[in-house]
Amino acid sequence: MSTIEIAGLHKSFGRLEVLRGIDLAVEPGEVVCVIGPSGSGKSTLLRCVNLLEEPTAGTIRVAGVEVTDPDCDIDAVRRGIGMVFQQFNLFGHLTVRENVTIAQRRVLKRSRAEATRIATENLARVGLAEKADAYPAQLSGGQQQRVAIARALAMDPQLMLFDEPTSALDPELVGEVLAVMRGLAAEGMTMLVVTHEMAFAREVASRVVFMDGGVIVEQGPPATVFGNPAEERTREFLHRVLEPTRVSATEIGAPES
Amino acid sequence: MKLSRRRRQRVLRVAGYVVFGLAILAVVAAADWGRLSDAFFRSDVARSMFPEAITVALRNTILYTLLAFVFGLTLGLVLALMRLSSILPYRWFATAYIELFRGLPALLVLFMVGYGVPLAFPDREIPGGVYGSVTVGLGLTAAAYMAETLRAGIQAVPKGQLEAARTLGMSHPRAMVSIVLPQAFRIVIPPLTNEIILLTKDTSLVYVLGVTSTTIELTKFAGDALNTRVNPTPLVVAGLLYLVITLPLSQLVRGLERRAAKER
Numbered sequence A: 001m002s003t004i005e006i007a008g009l010h011k012s013f014g015r016l017e018v019l020r021g022i023d024l025a026v027e028p029g030e031v032v033c034v035i036g037p038s039g040s041g042k043s044t045l046l047r048c049v050n051l052l053e054e055p056t057a058g059t060i061r062v063a064g065v066e067v068t069d070p071d072c073d074i075d076a077v078r079r080g081i082g083m084v085f086q087q088f089n090l091f092g093h094l095t096v097r098e099n100v101t102i103a104q105r106r107v108l109k110r111s112r113a114e115a116t117r118i119a120t121e122n123l124a125r126v127g128l129a130e131k132a133d134a135y136p137a138q139l140s141g142g143q144q145q146r147v148a149i150a151r152a153l154a155m156d157p158q159l160m161l162f163d164e165p166t167s168a169l170d171p172e173l174v175g176e177v178l179a180v181m182r183g184l185a186a187e188g189m190t191m192l193v194v195t196h197e198m199a200f201a202r203e204v205a206s207r208v209v210f211m212d213g214g215v216i217v218e219q220g221p222p223a224t225v226f227g228n229p230a231e232e233r234t235r236e237f238l239h240r241v242l243e244p245t246r247v248s249a250t251e252i253g254a255p256e257s
Numbered sequence B: 001m002k003l004s005r006r007r008r009q010r011v012l013r014v015a016g017y018v019v020f021g022l023a024i025l026a027v028v029a030a031a032d033w034g035r036l037s038d039a040f041f042r043s044d045v046a047r048s049m050f051p052e053a054i055t056v057a058l059r060n061t062i063l064y065t066l067l068a069f070v071f072g073l074t075l076g077l078v079l080a081l082m083r084l085s086s087i088l089p090y091r092w093f094a095t096a097y098i099e100l101f102r103g104l105p106a107l108l109v110l111f112m113v114g115y116g117v118p119l120a121f122p123d124r125e126i127p128g129g130v131y132g133s134v135t136v137g138l139g140l141t142a143a144a145y146m147a148e149t150l151r152a153g154i155q156a157v158p159k160g161q162l163e164a165a166r167t168l169g170m171s172h173p174r175a176m177v178s179i180v181l182p183q184a185f186r187i188v189i190p191p192l193t194n195e196i197i198l199l200t201k202d203t204s205l206v207y208v209l210g211v212t213s214t215t216i217e218l219t220k221f222a223g224d225a226l227n228t229r230v231n232p233t234p235l236v237v238a239g240l241l242y243l244v245i246t247l248p249l250s251q252l253v254r255g256l257e258r259r260a261a262k263e264r
């Protein structure tokens, strides 16, 4: 059984059609990286998987449960899906430890002692055990994002969604977050990752999905998508992202100087 | 004569101080100090007001304020949540309530609760006597203001907070209670403290409900003393006692706002 099975997914915001027929399956243990230009619908796709956005049409199954079924207990499904946001979204009024324990206590009904033990374990996993009593505002962006990952992991998810987890970080802090994610991948966590970190995708992804204009243009092993893309649109995107200083004036429609 | 810019600024500043000093001197010289202190600062009149000024009047003023505040805050929170509800009739009701009670004078509402309701429902009564009537009478109006304050506070909590909570499997009500509301309250502490200050002063309207010697509050207490002693000193005493409540509160608001500005 696939961890995620998406079939015929459409999503519109009013008259704007953002996803125009997406079919995608993610198998257990796979790390699928989604790349593509801004506005191509990557975040929307991710947010449909745990129903932060309501799909307009199509079906999505997570571990066999159809989340698009109106009778589905979405809170129960979300418990099994960890999500990490670009803006961290740590709970500002709670300490790091409380950030990691609150959902364990309120949702999974774990005892205080057990929740604290699991929080400590997961904070150690992201290298932040000694920050348990700090408040989010006292941490760097990279540390906050690692806490957000620990918070999601403490719920024992079978799937992790990442929406550009390093895009809001200063360049020197990107590495520490990617290191944690690489560790997760090595442990066999199933991951769906929207990212602009091409080096990470090339190294860690089992599969790379290139999206543009609300559809999947091309997907395959990183070596193929990065090394020998089949589609012109993929080639053009990769050229702009990987060699930004080589983009010529004619490519953006300006007269050659 | 041509002055440098710095010289000119200094001259202007000194001139400002001189004008202020002269104005004070003029007032001091014009005032009849003997008459003034006889009228407003008679120590025997002031002394005769104690200890009841504190044990009864100040105590009741604080009690009325707190009762109306708790009632208003609770109702205000319900109204704020209704205002943000996805259910249209709830939004209508909350909006209508808020517009109505913000538009009516507090005194009119107090009359309504104190006299209108008992006349309309002679077989029922608001529990707690005058304390109950004040709680409801002042609280209904306060709730309208606090509902708007709380709504703004809830909306000031970034949307990502609710999304992160929902993503962890929390239900909407659970996420509101555990994640959004605690942060919203932190944001609205300064405006809510202002609301307490306004309520403190509004308790001076309570006398229209007919208070007794045990339920009397500061303004009525001072007014009675003014009548019996035919001297306005009690007004000064009452004024100072109000400041005992409100000055620390405004100080608190200022401190909180300064701290919030630093955190941002």
Ligand SMILES: Nc1ncnc2c1ncn2[C@@H]1O[C@H](COP(=O)(O)OP(=O)(O)OP(=O)(O)O)[C@@H](O)[C@H]1O
Pocket: A013, A016, A018, A036, A037, A038, A039, A040, A041, A042, A043, A044, A045
């Ligand atoms: N809640 C919303 N209401 C209206 N339009 C939206 C909403 N969310 C997203 N959109 C629009 O949908 C389109 C796709 O957005 P999406 O965030 O999925 O793109 P993305 O691929 O994640 O882009 P980026 O790389 O900039 O994050 C954009 O044009 C965006 O403006």
Ligand SMILES: [Mg+2]
Pocket: A042, A043, A044, A163, A164
């Ligand atoms: Mg996005």
